Amino acid sequence: MSEPSTDEPTRGTGVSRRRAITLAGAGVAGVAGVAVGAGALLGGGDQASATETAAGAVPFHGEHQAGITTPAQDRLHFVAFDVITKDRARLVALLQEWTAAAARMTAGKDAGVIGAVDGVPEAPPDDTGEALGLPPSQLTITVGFGPTLFRDAQGRDRFGIADKRPAALADLPHFAGDALKPELSGGDICVQACANDPQVAVHAIRNLARIGMGVVSVRWSQLGFGRTSSTSRGQATARNLFGFKDGTANLKAEDADLLREQLWAQPGDGADWMTGGSYLVTRKIRMLVETWDRSPLAEQEMIVGRTKGSGAPLGKRAEFDEPDFAAKGDDGEPVIAETAHVRLAHPDQNDGARLLRRGYNFVDGSDGLGRLDAGLFFIAYQRDPRRQFVPIQTRLARNDAMNEYLRHVSSGLFACPPGVRDAADWWGRALFS
Amino acid sequence: MRTTRFVVPAAAGVLVVAGLTGCGGGDDSDAKAGGPIAVKATDSACEVDSTEIEAGQVTFKVTNSGSKVNEFYVYAAGDRVMGEVENIAPGLSRELRVELPAGTYETACKPGMSGRGIRGALKVSGTVATVAPDAALGQATASYQRYVQSQTAALLTRTEEFVAAVKANDVARAKDLYPVARTYWERIEPVAESFGDLDPKIDGREEVVEEGMQFTGFHRIEKDLWTTGDISKDGAIADQLLVDVKAIVAKANAEKLTPLQLANGAKALLDEVASGKITGEEERYSHTDLWDFNANLEGSKAAIAALRPALEQRSPDLVKQLDTEFAAVEAALGKHRAGDGWKLHTQLSKAELKELSDSINALAEPISKVAAVVAR
Numbered sequence: 001m002s003e004p005s006t007d008e009p010t011r012g013t014g015v016s017r018r019r020a021i022t023l024a025g026a027g028v029a030g031v032a033g034v035a036v037g038a039g040a041l042l043g044g045g046d047q048a049s050a051t052e053t054a055a056g057a058v059p060f061h062g063e064h065q066a067g068i069t070t071p072a073q074d075r076l077h078f079v080a081f082d083v084i085t086k087d088r089a090r091l092v093a094l095l096q097e098w099t100a101a102a103a104r105m106t107a108g109k110d111a112g113v114i115g116a117v118d119g120v121p122e123a124p125p126d127d128t129g130e131a132l133g134l135p136p137s138q139l140t141i142t143v144g145f146g147p148t149l150f151r152d153a154q155g156r157d158r159f160g161i162a163d164k165r166p167a168a169l170a171d172l173p174h175f176a177g178d179a180l181k182p183e184l185s186g187g188d189i190c191v192q193a194c195a196n197d198p199q200v201a202v203h204a205i206r207n208l209a210r211i212g213m214g215v216v217s218v219r220w221s222q223l224g225f226g227r228t229s230s231t232s233r234g235q236a237t238a239r240n241l242f243g244f245k246d247g248t249a250n251l252k253a254e255d256a257d258l259l260r261e262q263l264w265a266q267p268g269d270g271a272d273w274m275t276g277g278s279y280l281v282t283r284k285i286r287m288l289v290e291t292w293d294r295s296p297l298a299e300q301e302m303i304v305g306r307t308k309g310s311g312a313p314l315g316k317r318a319e320f321d322e323p324d325f326a327a328k329g330d331d332g333e334p335v336i337a338e339t340a341h342v343r344l345a346h347p348d349q350n351d352g353a354r355l356l357r358r359g360y361n362f363v364d365g366s367d368g369l370g371r372l373d374a375g376l377f378f379i380a381y382q383r384d385p386r387r388q389f390v391p392i393q394t395r396l397a398r399n400d401a402m403n404e405y406l407r408h409v410s411s412g413l414f415a416c417p418p419g420v421r422d423a424a425d426w427w428g429r430a431l432f433s
Numbered sequence: 434m435r436t437t438r439f440v441v442p443a444a445a446g447v448l449v450v451a452g453l454t455g456c457g458g459g460d461d462s463d464a465k466a467g468g469p470i471a472v473k474a475t476d477s478a479c480e481v482d483s484t485e486i487e488a489g490q491v492t493f494k495v496t497n498s499g500s501k502v503n504e505f506y507v508y509a510a511g512d513r514v515m516g517e518v519e520n521i522a523p524g525l526s527r528e529l530r531v532e533l534p535a536g537t538y539e540t541a542c543k544p545g546m547s548g549r550g551i552r553g554a555l556k557v558s559g560t561v562a563t564v565a566p567d568a569a570l571g572q573a574t575a576s577y578q579r580y581v582q583s584q585t586a587a588l589l590t591r592t593e594e595f596v597a598a599v600k601a602n603d604v605a606r607a608k609d610l611y612p613v614a615r616t617y618w619e620r621i622e623p624v625a626e627s628f629g630d631l632d633p634k635i636d637g638r639e640e641v642v643e644e645g646m647q648f649t650g651f652h653r654i655e656k657d658l659w660t661t662g663d664i665s666k667d668g669a670i671a672d673q674l675l676v677d678v679k680a681i682v683a684k685a686n687a688e689k690l691t692p693l694q695l696a697n698g699a700k701a702l703l704d705e706v707a708s709g710k711i712t713g714e715e716e717r718y719s720h721t722d723l724w725d726f727n728a729n730l731e732g733s734k735a736a737i738a739a740l741r742p743a744l745e746q747r748s749p750d751l752v753k754q755l756d757t758e759f760a761a762v763e764a765a766l767g768k769h770r771a772g773d774g775w776k777l778h779t780q781l782s783k784a785e786l787k788e789l790s791d792s793i794n795a796l797a798e799p800i801s802k803v804a805a806v807v808a809r
Contacts, residue, residue, distance in 0.1 A: 288707075368787065
């Protein structure tokens with residue numbers, strides 16, 4: 001590998017192949033709105049333009065972090081880190097380095113300033129190189145801080161920020177049926193990388209983990225494919241591994257008022273550094289697909305409360321028809337069962353509480369017994385989990401007929417700060433300043 | 434554990450034939466004259482006084498003179514249970530009354546409640562008519578109802594014994610009785626599960642408990658028996674278990690099931706195996722999962738057997754396939770017998786568990802087709 005290949009077009013130009021692609025028609029990297037196609041994307045509502053820009057860049061800087069209301073990409077690599085240093089300055093320096101690397105990578109560039117192939121032969125490259133030649137693929141990188149970053153299990157204030165822990169970042173209760181594996185749960189810092197190319201998402205996490213060596217340690221990570229929610233009206237509703245449309249009633253990027261009310265932390269919510277941020281709950285939900293697959297269609301539809309084909313609520317015709325929870329069938333029983341998923345999860349049954357979901361399907365191979373190790377990596381953003389995820393999940397855990405086919409094996413809770421405003425800003429600045 | 438699966442999908446709007454023939458338990462008929470047929474059961478023999486009898490109401494009087502708890506069955510083709518008595522303790526006699534149309538049957542004693550039992554032929558001749566096609570489904574529910582009643586009776590007795598051992602602080606005996614009492618629960622688990630409020634109290638595992646609720650039932654005592662071995666404080670939990678079991682027995686016996694529920698229940702039992710037993714999740718402290726596995730399998734077979742006359746009429750090929758696959762699972766599981774019981778889950782290799790998992794899937798797929806056959 002020491003001999004440069006003569007047909008490597010970017011070699012010696014000082015511009016990586018990724019750079020060559022993404023800088024076309026763009027000025028300075030990292031300025032909001034600069035990236036190819038981003039404008040069309042933000043316009044929303046137009047499926048054709050969303051398709052055209054599938055390979056483009058999503059702006060990194062802004063009021064909110066990208067990767068929350070951004071139209072859900074098709075691939076995920078999510079990682080939770082433990083912070084292993086006790087040195088606050090090292091942690092802060094890492095967050096600054098990460099921010100810079102993320103700004104570069106989301107623009108389609110290498111993680112480091114030198115790049116995968118432009119350094120001196122004696123040094124390891126400052127980018128791992130597997131994304132060379134690939135477009136930005138709408139990569140977004142989103143960061144969150146877990147409860148344990150503020151105080152450890154012994155109650156110690158680890159980095160002098162314990163008094164800044166938001167009340168909304170309250171530990172989740174144990175829900176009925178939780179079978180959580182500690183080694184797959186929690187974490188001090190999370191990073192969500194979403195992209196339309198799995199290699200681009202993996203590249204982003206791999207490079208951040210590498211930059212963080214000695215400061216953070218990977219606790220667990222998860223790959224996902226096939227978004228299971230739409231976060232924009234420009235997207236068709238996707239299907240989960242049960243074969244059902246998921247996220248029909250999801251919060252959408254276009255619902256500005258609802259997003260203020262339900263998604264973004266507002267001034268006065270209790271932690272100023274979080275204003276414009278959002279709280280993230282992750283749940284790795286194993287689906288017992290083999291037993292699901294041999295359950296009758298009518299039972300599947302009864303459990304979900306929607307038809308499998310169109311996704312219409314039972315008793316209705318079209319996917320976006322409002323479910324009628326009061327309707328009774330000829331037998332006097334509710335058309336949508338009391339234990340149906342759609343009933344229990346619906347805002348009408350939860351004091352109007354909603355979530356912005358952007359979960360992904362996962363298949364981690366098989367489990368050694370020939371069963372697909374598969375399911376949903378659930379991701380939900382919200383203004384306050386105490387009023388949103390917790391009451392909704394409490395109801396679901398108690399009563400959802402779907403629980404028969406589910407195992408919650410991992411759980412995470414993180415406070416995702418507001419967006420990085422400009423090149424001088426960095427993830428967590430308001431928290432650590 | 435967990436929610437109802439013995440549910441008829443509301444949207445399916447299917448037949449409800451339950452109760453066509455009433456309970457059919459035999460206690461409503463004075464039957465034919467003549468004394469009961471004596472059955473001498475020991476640990477190694479099963480002597481039935483008459484093996485050629487007249488059709489109609491038949492009474493067997495089973496005396497257990499062996500040293501192991503025994504069971505007595507009358508099977509029709511495909512091991513369809515025509516009647517049975519469970520839990521005959523050494524030295525005791527119990528009666529079985531059963532309505533037998535003309536045909537060939539098998540009798541079986543099961544010392545130690547294990548395996549296929551000691552079988553014998555039984556020929557029934559006479560004029561009592563065989564079942565008309567449309568009545569076959571009604572008979573299925575009546576037949577399964579009898580099965581549920583026999584299981585719940587044994588469940589109650591065995592739970593009483595288990596509870597008594599716990600309260601006497603007899604750890605060794607309680608450990609011995611634990612998987613036995615659960616056998617009767619696991620055979621009819623989908624029926625029990627349909628009573629959502631009681632199921633978690635009796636059979637809930639530690640993680641089903643929400644914050645602020647108490648962890649009770651079989652698995653709570655299991656944990657104490659196999660982790661600390663200290664059950665000295667479990668008296669109240671044991672008492673509550675018995676109260677809850679009594680309540681569920683009463684409800685289960687009153688429950689009228691539809692043929693569709695039988696079909697779904699047979700599938701649900703195999704799903705229990707595939708999702709909870711094969712993984713060792715259910716009996717995580719005692720590792721007696723193979724006891725449950727076998728009981729689930731037997732319960733599934735009993736439900737399918739009850740439907741057998743109807744299935745024979747409607748889909749004989751499916752019946753053949755089910756017979757083959759049931760035999761395959763029984764053979765695969767049979768390798769792991771240990772005495773009258775079963776090896777521990779932890780004693781099986783990953784490859785052995787995989788073989789069991791594959792055989793359960795091979796059976797569960799055709800069983801999942803039974804409901805559609807019943808519904809048509």
